[in-house]
Every structure is written in C-alpha cells, then in structure tokens.
Amino acid sequence: DQQVKQNSPSLSVQEGRISILNCDxxxxxxxxxxxxxxxxxxGxxxxxxxxxxxxxxxDGRFTVFLNKSAKHLSLHIVPSQPGDSAVYFCAASGARGQNFVFGPGTRLSVLP
Amino acid sequence: EPEVTQTPSHQVTQMGQEVILRCVPISNHLYFYWYRQILGQKVEFLVSFYNNEISEKSEIFDDQFSVERPDGSNFTLKIRSTKLEDSAMYFCASSEPRDRGTTGELFFGEGSRLTVL
Known part of the structure; x- marks a missing residue:
C-alpha cells in the first residue's frame, strides 16, 4: 500500500524552463x-x-504547492538548470510522528 | 556545516554474518533514523530512535535488526544474520523535534552500501 505516490518515474525538461514534480x-x-x-x-x-x-x-527557484482536499502536492523549479538533474523524493509525516514516508521518486533530467 | 557521517561506505559480507553499520548524527539532534534503499527501489523507513529507545519501526525492522546508541555520539544498526535481500544502501538520518520551531527535516548521511553474497 503506497501511502505516498509519485506517478511519474521520470521527467525531462529543457534548461531554463519550469520543472513540475507531482506527489499524491x-x-x-x-x-x-x-x-x-x-x-x-x-544521501x-x-x-x-x-x-x-x-x-x-x-525558497528561491523552488516552490511547493499543497492541495489538501486533493491530497496532492507539487514542486516547481524555475528556471531549471542542468545541476537540478537528480531524483526527487516527496516525503510525508503525520502530526504525531517524526518519521517520514517517502515516495518512489521522480528522476528529473534537465537538458542543456 | 554539521553533517551526518556514516561508516563504512561499503561493506561486503557473507550471508548469515552479522553486520554493524555506524552513524554519527548531528550533535544537537534528538531523533535518529535508519532508512534503506534497495537498488532501483524507493527509500524505505526502518526505524526511528528517541530518548534512548525505538519510537517507531516498520515491518521491515524484524528481530534480525537492532539499533543502539552506545555512547553520546554514535548510532548503530546491527543486522544479526544477513540475508541476500538485505543488500541495499542504508541511510542514517537525524533531526530536531518539530516542536522546537524548526522544519524538522531529516538530515541524511551519505549512506553505507551493504552487499550480501
């Protein structure tokens, strides 16, 4: 049972454009x-x-949006840079807990 | 900048052998964690530790696993009798409690790669 989902395993974006990574x-x-x-x-x-x-x-080039009713969040990176190429993980925690449940990750490739 | 350090960076062991992975968390942090990532899979929570005891553990963290804070600085993960499926990258992390007004994010070490043959 995946409590945190990142349905796009990979994403390619042109340098300078916006990267949008989703998490449910x-x-x-x-x-x-x-x-x-x-x-x-x-690590x-x-x-x-x-x-x-x-x-x-x-925070700088990074913006996170949360839609609680849809149980959805997204990370926007703008402008995207080649150094942003990495795997991005979304992680979630409940009010009482200190540990985080991680999503499976999305591999972002920023093309020059 | 303070960081979490882990040793060894890579350990190769025979199935059935005991393994101890070591971590030095950030000094003023109070929560400590072990996560693992099997190659090509997601980062999985194993255990969290607070106030010298386990606060949460996952179903992965069975009787073969144990954690210890033997002194004021180290935090160890012991796998008593390793299995092939224990091969993974093991990440240690530490954090401050969120009720201290911090973001409570986990600071991860570089990981210890365990290969069980």
Missing part, C-alpha cells in the same frame, strides 16, 4: 511534507518543506 498521498493524517533531491551514491538532500496550514512555500 492517501493518508489524511499526513500534515507535513518535505521534498528531497538525491544524486547517485549520495538525500533536503530542499523545501510545507505544512498543512499553508498551501504554498517558496
């Missing part, structure tokens, strides 16, 4: 979400977070 969750108790980026042979690196009291959070 099934557990209505999730109230806190993180996005991580992962390069091969490295995941935190990018940006959002809690359920917000519907948007922005």
């Amino acid at each position: 969750y099934t557990n209505s108790m999730f109230d806190y979400f993180l996005w991580y980026k992962k390069y091969p042979a490295e 995941p690196t935190f990018l940006i977070s959002i809690s359920s009291i917000k519907d948007k959070n922005e």
